[in-house]
Amino acid sequence: MSNIMNVQVHLQSRPEGEATAGNFSLVEVPVREPQTGQILVRNHFLSLDPYMRGYMDDAKSYAPPQPLNEVMLGGTAGEVIASRAEGFVPGEFVVGTGGWQQYSIFDVQRAPDLVKVDITRVPLSAYLGAVGMPGLTGWYGCSRIIVPASGQTFVVSAAMGIVGSVAGQLAKHTGARVVGIAGGPEKCRLVVDEYGFDACVDYRAHRDEESLAGALKTACPAGVDGYFDNVGGTILDAVITHMNTFGRIALCGLLASLDGRPRPISRPNLLLIKRLLVQGFFVDDRMDLWPEGMKTLGALVANGQLRYRETISEGLASAPGAFIGLLSGRAIGKQLVRLN
Numbered sequence: 001m002s003n004i005m006n007v008q009v010h011l012q013s014r015p016e017g018e019a020t021a022g023n024f025s026l027v028e029v030p031v032r033e034p035q036t037g038q039i040l041v042r043n044h045f046l047s048l049d050p051y052m053r054g055y056m057d058d059a060k061s062y063a064p065p066q067p068l069n070e071v072m073l074g075g076t077a078g079e080v081i082a083s084r085a086e087g088f089v090p091g092e093f094v095v096g097t098g099g100w101q102q103y104s105i106f107d108v109q110r111a112p113d114l115v116k117v118d119i120t121r122v123p124l125s126a127y128l129g130a131v132g133m134p135g136l137t138g139w140y141g142c143s144r145i146i147v148p149a150s151g152q153t154f155v156v157s158a159a160m161g162i163v164g165s166v167a168g169q170l171a172k173h174t175g176a177r178v179v180g181i182a183g184g185p186e187k188c189r190l191v192v193d194e195y196g197f198d199a200c201v202d203y204r205a206h207r208d209e210e211s212l213a214g215a216l217k218t219a220c221p222a223g224v225d226g227y228f229d230n231v232g233g234t235i236l237d238a239v240i241t242h243m244n245t246f247g248r249i250a251l252c253g254l255l256a257s258l259d260g261r262p263r264p265i266s267r268p269n270l271l272l273i274k275r276l277l278v279q280g281f282f283v284d285d286r287m288d289l290w291p292e293g294m295k296t297l298g299a300l301v302a303n304g305q306l307r308y309r310e311t312i313s314e315g316l317a318s319a320p321g322a323f324i325g326l327l328s329g330r331a332i333g334k335q336l337v338r339l340n
Protein backbone atom coordinates (compact mmCIF):
# COMPACT_ATOMS: atom_id res chain seq x y z
CA MET A 1 0.00 0.00 0.00
CA SER A 2 3.05 2.25 0.29
CA ASN A 3 2.28 3.65 -3.19
CA ILE A 4 -1.00 5.13 -1.85
CA MET A 5 -0.69 8.31 0.18
CA ASN A 6 -2.88 9.08 3.20
CA VAL A 7 -3.74 12.68 4.06
CA GLN A 8 -4.28 13.37 7.76
CA VAL A 9 -5.18 16.38 9.92
CA HIS A 10 -3.06 16.73 13.08
CA LEU A 11 -3.56 18.97 16.08
CA GLN A 12 -0.57 21.29 15.85
CA SER A 13 -1.26 23.64 18.78
CA ARG A 14 -3.86 24.08 21.52
CA PRO A 15 -6.36 26.92 21.20
CA GLU A 16 -6.26 29.92 23.47
CA GLY A 17 -9.97 30.74 23.66
CA GLU A 18 -11.65 29.98 20.35
CA ALA A 19 -10.22 27.29 18.04
CA THR A 20 -8.70 28.51 14.75
CA ALA A 21 -7.62 26.83 11.52
CA GLY A 22 -4.02 27.52 12.60
CA ASN A 23 -4.39 24.92 15.37
CA PHE A 24 -4.42 22.19 12.71
CA SER A 25 -1.91 20.97 10.12
CA LEU A 26 -2.29 18.80 7.02
CA VAL A 27 0.18 15.89 6.85
CA GLU A 28 0.79 13.30 4.12
CA VAL A 29 2.04 9.78 4.97
CA PRO A 30 2.06 6.45 3.07
CA VAL A 31 -0.87 4.11 3.72
CA ARG A 32 0.24 1.14 5.87
CA GLU A 33 -0.49 -2.55 5.14
CA PRO A 34 -2.92 -4.06 7.68
CA GLN A 35 -1.29 -6.59 10.04
CA THR A 36 -2.92 -9.73 11.48
CA GLY A 37 -6.22 -8.76 13.17
CA GLN A 38 -6.41 -5.43 11.31
CA ILE A 39 -8.46 -3.96 8.48
CA LEU A 40 -7.69 -1.05 6.17
CA VAL A 41 -10.63 1.28 5.52
CA ARG A 42 -11.02 3.98 2.90
CA ASN A 43 -13.03 6.63 4.73
CA HIS A 44 -15.89 8.19 2.79
CA PHE A 45 -17.12 10.55 5.52
CA LEU A 46 -15.64 12.21 8.60
CA SER A 47 -17.93 13.39 11.38
CA LEU A 48 -17.24 16.78 13.01
CA ASP A 49 -18.64 17.05 16.54
CA PRO A 50 -18.60 19.68 19.30
CA TYR A 51 -16.83 17.30 21.77
CA MET A 52 -13.66 17.65 19.66
CA ARG A 53 -13.24 21.21 20.88
CA GLY A 54 -12.95 19.96 24.49
CA TYR A 55 -10.33 17.38 23.49
CA MET A 56 -8.17 20.11 21.95
CA ASP A 57 -7.51 21.55 25.44
CA ASP A 58 -4.95 20.09 27.81
CA ALA A 59 -7.61 19.84 30.51
CA LYS A 60 -9.11 17.15 32.68
CA SER A 61 -12.19 15.68 31.04
CA TYR A 62 -13.90 12.32 30.65
CA ALA A 63 -11.26 11.36 28.08
CA PRO A 64 -7.54 12.18 27.78
CA PRO A 65 -6.69 15.32 25.73
CA GLN A 66 -5.98 14.98 22.02
CA PRO A 67 -2.16 14.57 21.75
CA LEU A 68 -0.32 17.22 19.73
CA ASN A 69 1.09 16.24 16.31
CA GLU A 70 -1.13 13.21 16.03
CA VAL A 71 -4.24 12.51 13.92
CA MET A 72 -7.29 14.30 15.31
CA LEU A 73 -9.76 11.92 16.90
CA GLY A 74 -13.07 11.56 15.07
CA GLY A 75 -15.79 9.26 13.82
CA THR A 76 -15.56 7.96 10.24
CA ALA A 77 -17.65 5.88 7.85
CA GLY A 78 -16.02 4.00 5.01
CA GLU A 79 -15.35 0.83 3.05
CA VAL A 80 -13.03 -2.03 3.94
CA ILE A 81 -10.38 -2.23 1.20
CA ALA A 82 -8.04 -4.83 2.76
CA SER A 83 -8.58 -7.24 5.64
CA ARG A 84 -6.41 -9.51 7.75
CA ALA A 85 -9.12 -9.80 10.41
CA GLU A 86 -11.57 -12.65 10.67
CA GLY A 87 -15.14 -11.63 9.87
CA PHE A 88 -14.29 -8.61 7.70
CA VAL A 89 -14.00 -8.68 3.92
CA PRO A 90 -13.24 -5.95 1.38
CA GLY A 91 -16.35 -4.19 0.11
CA GLU A 92 -18.08 -4.11 3.51
CA PHE A 93 -18.99 -0.76 5.04
CA VAL A 94 -17.96 0.11 8.60
CA VAL A 95 -18.26 2.98 11.05
CA GLY A 96 -15.72 3.65 13.79
CA THR A 97 -13.28 6.15 15.26
CA GLY A 98 -10.99 6.37 12.25
CA GLY A 99 -9.76 9.94 12.87
CA TRP A 100 -9.39 12.94 10.59
CA GLN A 101 -7.73 11.05 7.71
CA GLN A 102 -8.53 9.47 4.36
CA TYR A 103 -7.51 5.91 5.30
CA SER A 104 -7.63 4.21 8.71
CA ILE A 105 -6.25 0.98 10.09
CA PHE A 106 -8.50 -0.64 12.71
CA ASP A 107 -7.33 -3.31 15.11
CA VAL A 108 -10.76 -4.94 15.23
CA GLN A 109 -10.37 -6.44 18.72
CA ARG A 110 -9.39 -3.05 20.15
CA ALA A 111 -12.01 -0.90 18.45
CA PRO A 112 -15.16 -1.22 20.60
CA ASP A 113 -17.21 1.19 18.45
CA LEU A 114 -16.24 -0.39 15.09
CA VAL A 115 -19.43 -1.74 13.51
CA LYS A 116 -20.40 -3.09 10.12
CA VAL A 117 -23.34 -1.21 8.65
CA ASP A 118 -26.00 -2.05 6.12
CA ILE A 119 -26.41 0.75 3.57
CA THR A 120 -29.28 -0.76 1.61
CA ARG A 121 -31.99 1.27 3.41
CA VAL A 122 -29.97 3.84 5.40
CA PRO A 123 -27.32 6.03 3.70
CA LEU A 124 -23.74 5.53 4.93
CA SER A 125 -23.47 9.13 6.16
CA ALA A 126 -26.49 8.69 8.47
CA TYR A 127 -24.45 6.24 10.57
CA LEU A 128 -22.40 9.26 11.70
CA GLY A 129 -25.55 11.27 12.45
CA ALA A 130 -29.15 10.24 13.10
CA VAL A 131 -28.32 6.51 13.26
CA GLY A 132 -24.86 6.95 14.82
CA MET A 133 -23.35 8.31 18.01
CA PRO A 134 -25.21 11.69 17.97
CA GLY A 135 -28.57 10.08 17.19
CA LEU A 136 -27.98 7.53 19.95
CA THR A 137 -27.28 10.43 22.32
CA GLY A 138 -30.66 11.99 21.51
CA TRP A 139 -32.35 8.59 21.76
CA TYR A 140 -30.78 7.72 25.12
CA GLY A 141 -31.40 11.11 26.77
CA CYS A 142 -34.99 11.20 25.53
CA SER A 143 -36.08 7.59 26.04
CA ARG A 144 -34.02 6.66 29.14
CA ILE A 145 -33.71 9.91 31.12
CA ILE A 146 -36.56 12.27 30.29
CA VAL A 147 -39.13 9.68 29.15
CA PRO A 148 -41.66 12.22 27.83
CA ALA A 149 -45.35 11.35 27.60
CA SER A 150 -48.47 12.62 25.91
CA GLY A 151 -49.71 15.82 27.57
CA GLN A 152 -46.23 16.80 28.81
CA THR A 153 -43.96 19.52 27.42
CA PHE A 154 -40.45 18.64 26.23
CA VAL A 155 -37.87 21.36 25.46
CA VAL A 156 -34.55 20.84 23.69
CA SER A 157 -31.74 23.34 22.99
CA ALA A 158 -29.45 23.33 19.92
CA ALA A 159 -32.63 21.95 18.36
CA MET A 160 -31.45 22.15 14.74
CA GLY A 161 -28.32 20.12 15.58
CA ILE A 162 -28.36 16.38 15.04
CA VAL A 163 -28.59 15.45 18.74
CA GLY A 164 -31.35 17.98 19.46
CA SER A 165 -33.36 17.24 16.33
CA VAL A 166 -33.37 13.49 17.00
CA ALA A 167 -34.29 13.96 20.68
CA GLY A 168 -37.13 16.34 19.77
CA GLN A 169 -38.58 14.13 17.02
CA LEU A 170 -38.53 11.09 19.31
CA ALA A 171 -40.30 13.12 22.01
CA LYS A 172 -42.88 14.18 19.42
CA HIS A 173 -43.57 10.50 18.64
CA THR A 174 -44.70 10.06 22.28
CA GLY A 175 -47.38 12.74 21.87
CA ALA A 176 -45.61 15.35 24.00
CA ARG A 177 -45.63 19.05 23.10
CA VAL A 178 -42.11 19.70 21.77
CA VAL A 179 -40.42 23.10 21.82
CA GLY A 180 -36.98 23.73 20.34
CA ILE A 181 -34.48 26.46 21.11
CA ALA A 182 -32.21 27.42 18.19
CA GLY A 183 -30.20 30.35 16.84
CA GLY A 184 -31.90 32.48 14.20
CA PRO A 185 -35.24 32.57 12.38
CA GLU A 186 -34.20 30.19 9.60
CA LYS A 187 -33.12 27.42 11.99
CA CYS A 188 -36.33 27.94 14.00
CA ARG A 189 -38.43 27.69 10.84
CA LEU A 190 -36.72 24.41 9.87
CA VAL A 191 -37.18 22.96 13.36
CA VAL A 192 -40.94 23.49 13.09
CA ASP A 193 -41.50 22.85 9.36
CA GLU A 194 -39.10 19.93 8.82
CA TYR A 195 -38.92 18.26 12.20
CA GLY A 196 -42.52 18.89 13.23
CA PHE A 197 -41.81 20.63 16.54
CA ASP A 198 -44.76 22.57 17.96
CA ALA A 199 -42.73 25.76 18.44
CA CYS A 200 -39.16 27.05 18.42
CA VAL A 201 -37.63 29.93 20.39
CA ASP A 202 -34.84 31.94 18.74
CA TYR A 203 -32.40 32.49 21.60
CA ARG A 204 -30.34 34.95 19.54
CA ALA A 205 -33.37 37.29 19.58
CA HIS A 206 -33.54 36.97 23.40
CA ARG A 207 -30.03 37.52 24.70
CA ASP A 208 -30.74 37.91 28.43
CA GLU A 209 -32.35 35.41 30.78
CA GLU A 210 -35.46 37.51 31.41
CA SER A 211 -36.27 38.01 27.74
CA LEU A 212 -35.63 34.34 26.94
CA ALA A 213 -37.74 33.23 29.90
CA GLY A 214 -40.61 35.39 28.56
CA ALA A 215 -40.40 33.77 25.11
CA LEU A 216 -40.31 30.31 26.70
CA LYS A 217 -43.37 31.08 28.79
CA THR A 218 -45.31 31.85 25.62
CA ALA A 219 -44.07 28.70 23.90
CA CYS A 220 -44.65 26.47 26.95
CA PRO A 221 -47.94 27.66 28.51
CA ALA A 222 -48.21 24.52 30.69
CA GLY A 223 -44.58 24.73 31.90
CA VAL A 224 -41.75 22.33 31.06
CA ASP A 225 -41.69 18.68 32.18
CA GLY A 226 -38.51 17.56 30.43
CA TYR A 227 -35.51 19.58 29.24
CA PHE A 228 -32.81 18.08 27.00
CA ASP A 229 -29.94 20.50 27.56
CA ASN A 230 -27.18 20.76 24.96
CA VAL A 231 -26.01 24.21 25.97
CA GLY A 232 -26.00 25.18 29.70
CA GLY A 233 -25.52 28.86 30.61
CA THR A 234 -28.28 31.44 30.20
CA ILE A 235 -30.53 29.06 28.27
CA LEU A 236 -30.47 26.49 31.09
CA ASP A 237 -31.21 29.23 33.64
CA ALA A 238 -34.19 30.45 31.61
CA VAL A 239 -35.63 26.94 31.16
CA ILE A 240 -35.25 26.12 34.87
CA THR A 241 -37.54 29.03 35.73
CA HIS A 242 -40.33 27.31 33.75
CA MET A 243 -39.74 23.72 34.87
CA ASN A 244 -42.70 22.01 36.51
CA THR A 245 -42.35 20.29 39.88
CA PHE A 246 -40.60 16.89 39.53
CA GLY A 247 -39.36 17.80 36.04
CA ARG A 248 -36.37 16.00 34.48
CA ILE A 249 -33.30 17.60 32.91
CA ALA A 250 -30.93 15.50 30.77
CA LEU A 251 -27.59 17.34 30.81
CA CYS A 252 -26.08 16.35 27.48
CA GLY A 253 -23.69 19.15 26.49
CA LEU A 254 -22.38 22.57 27.44
CA LEU A 255 -22.02 24.42 24.15
CA ALA A 256 -22.17 27.78 25.94
CA SER A 257 -18.94 26.93 27.79
CA LEU A 258 -16.81 25.81 24.86
CA ASP A 259 -14.53 28.79 25.45
CA GLY A 260 -13.61 27.22 28.78
CA ARG A 261 -15.33 29.87 30.94
CA PRO A 262 -17.52 28.35 33.67
CA ARG A 263 -21.20 29.35 33.55
CA PRO A 264 -22.72 28.48 36.95
CA ILE A 265 -26.46 27.90 37.33
CA SER A 266 -27.91 31.26 38.43
CA ARG A 267 -30.62 29.97 40.79
CA PRO A 268 -29.78 26.49 42.16
CA ASN A 269 -32.52 26.99 44.80
CA LEU A 270 -35.07 26.26 42.04
CA LEU A 271 -33.64 22.74 41.66
CA LEU A 272 -34.62 22.10 45.25
CA ILE A 273 -37.91 23.98 45.34
CA LYS A 274 -39.14 22.24 42.18
CA ARG A 275 -37.56 18.86 43.16
CA LEU A 276 -35.92 18.57 39.73
CA LEU A 277 -33.97 15.53 38.59
CA VAL A 278 -30.81 16.65 36.75
CA GLN A 279 -28.81 13.87 35.15
CA GLY A 280 -25.60 14.31 33.17
CA PHE A 281 -24.81 11.45 30.81
CA PHE A 282 -22.30 10.21 28.25
CA VAL A 283 -23.63 8.02 25.48
CA ASP A 284 -20.38 5.99 25.60
CA ASP A 285 -21.27 4.78 29.10
CA ARG A 286 -24.08 2.66 27.66
CA MET A 287 -22.53 1.12 24.55
CA ASP A 288 -24.38 -2.06 25.50
CA LEU A 289 -27.55 -0.26 24.34
CA TRP A 290 -26.15 0.93 21.01
CA PRO A 291 -27.32 -2.08 18.92
CA GLU A 292 -30.89 -1.58 20.20
CA GLY A 293 -30.72 2.18 19.58
CA MET A 294 -29.24 1.81 16.10
CA LYS A 295 -31.95 -0.70 15.18
CA THR A 296 -34.69 1.68 16.37
CA LEU A 297 -33.20 4.78 14.73
CA GLY A 298 -32.30 2.93 11.51
CA ALA A 299 -35.89 1.70 11.11
CA LEU A 300 -37.27 5.21 11.72
CA VAL A 301 -34.90 6.75 9.13
CA ALA A 302 -35.63 4.00 6.60
CA ASN A 303 -39.39 4.53 7.04
CA GLY A 304 -39.11 8.33 6.77
CA GLN A 305 -40.29 8.82 10.38
CA LEU A 306 -37.02 10.42 11.52
CA ARG A 307 -35.72 13.30 9.43
CA TYR A 308 -32.29 14.89 9.42
CA ARG A 309 -30.26 17.50 7.56
CA GLU A 310 -26.58 17.36 6.66
CA THR A 311 -24.01 20.04 5.88
CA ILE A 312 -21.21 18.37 3.91
CA SER A 313 -17.88 20.05 3.21
CA GLU A 314 -15.69 18.65 0.47
CA GLY A 315 -12.23 17.18 1.08
CA LEU A 316 -10.13 16.74 4.22
CA ALA A 317 -8.44 20.13 3.82
CA SER A 318 -11.84 21.74 4.44
CA ALA A 319 -12.25 20.02 7.83
CA PRO A 320 -10.69 22.69 10.13
CA GLY A 321 -12.81 25.49 8.61
CA ALA A 322 -15.95 23.35 8.71
CA PHE A 323 -15.25 22.48 12.35
CA ILE A 324 -14.93 26.14 13.33
CA GLY A 325 -18.14 26.84 11.38
CA LEU A 326 -19.93 24.09 13.32
CA LEU A 327 -19.00 25.66 16.66
CA SER A 328 -20.21 29.09 15.56
CA GLY A 329 -23.57 27.82 14.29
CA ARG A 330 -22.91 27.84 10.52
CA ALA A 331 -23.83 24.16 10.00
CA ILE A 332 -27.43 23.19 9.37
CA GLY A 333 -27.91 19.73 10.87
CA LYS A 334 -25.09 17.21 10.96
CA GLN A 335 -21.66 18.53 9.88
CA LEU A 336 -19.74 16.01 7.78
CA VAL A 337 -16.68 16.06 5.53
CA ARG A 338 -16.71 13.99 2.34
CA LEU A 339 -13.32 12.33 1.96
CA ASN A 340 -13.13 9.79 -0.87
Ligand SMILES: NC(=O)c1ccc[n+]([C@@H]2O[C@H](COP(=O)([O-])OP(=O)(O)OC[C@H]3O[C@@H](n4cnc5c(N)ncnc54)[C@H](OP(=O)(O)O)[C@@H]3O)[C@@H](O)[C@H]2O)c1
Nearest residue numbers: 137158161162163182183230252253254256281282283329
Ligand atom coordinates in the same frame (compact mmCIF):
# COMPACT_ATOMS: atom_id res chain seq x y z
N1 LIG B 1 -23.31 13.53 26.40
C1 LIG B 1 -22.98 12.86 25.31
O1 LIG B 1 -22.71 11.67 25.31
C2 LIG B 1 -22.93 13.63 24.01
C3 LIG B 1 -22.71 12.97 22.80
C4 LIG B 1 -22.75 13.71 21.61
C5 LIG B 1 -22.99 15.08 21.65
N2 LIG B 1 -23.17 15.68 22.86
C6 LIG B 1 -23.45 17.11 22.95
O2 LIG B 1 -24.68 17.35 22.30
C7 LIG B 1 -24.74 18.71 21.89
C8 LIG B 1 -25.23 18.81 20.47
O3 LIG B 1 -24.33 18.13 19.61
P1 LIG B 1 -24.54 18.13 18.02
O4 LIG B 1 -23.55 17.20 17.47
O5 LIG B 1 -25.96 17.96 17.69
O6 LIG B 1 -24.05 19.55 17.61
P2 LIG B 1 -24.83 20.83 17.10
O7 LIG B 1 -26.09 21.02 17.81
O8 LIG B 1 -24.86 20.81 15.64
O9 LIG B 1 -23.79 21.88 17.68
C9 LIG B 1 -23.49 23.06 17.19
C10 LIG B 1 -24.64 24.04 17.42
O10 LIG B 1 -24.63 24.49 18.76
C11 LIG B 1 -25.24 25.75 18.83
N3 LIG B 1 -24.48 26.61 19.74
C12 LIG B 1 -23.17 26.88 19.70
N4 LIG B 1 -22.85 27.72 20.71
C13 LIG B 1 -24.00 27.97 21.38
C14 LIG B 1 -24.31 28.76 22.51
N5 LIG B 1 -23.39 29.47 23.14
N6 LIG B 1 -25.59 28.77 22.93
C15 LIG B 1 -26.52 28.05 22.29
N7 LIG B 1 -26.29 27.28 21.22
C16 LIG B 1 -25.03 27.25 20.77
C17 LIG B 1 -25.19 26.29 17.41
O11 LIG B 1 -26.52 26.31 16.94
P3 LIG B 1 -27.38 27.65 16.91
O12 LIG B 1 -27.16 28.25 15.58
O13 LIG B 1 -28.74 27.17 17.16
O14 LIG B 1 -26.81 28.53 17.99
C18 LIG B 1 -24.46 25.25 16.61
O15 LIG B 1 -25.02 25.03 15.32
C19 LIG B 1 -23.35 19.26 22.16
O16 LIG B 1 -23.36 19.92 23.39
C20 LIG B 1 -22.50 18.03 22.26
O17 LIG B 1 -21.33 18.23 23.00
C21 LIG B 1 -23.15 14.98 24.03
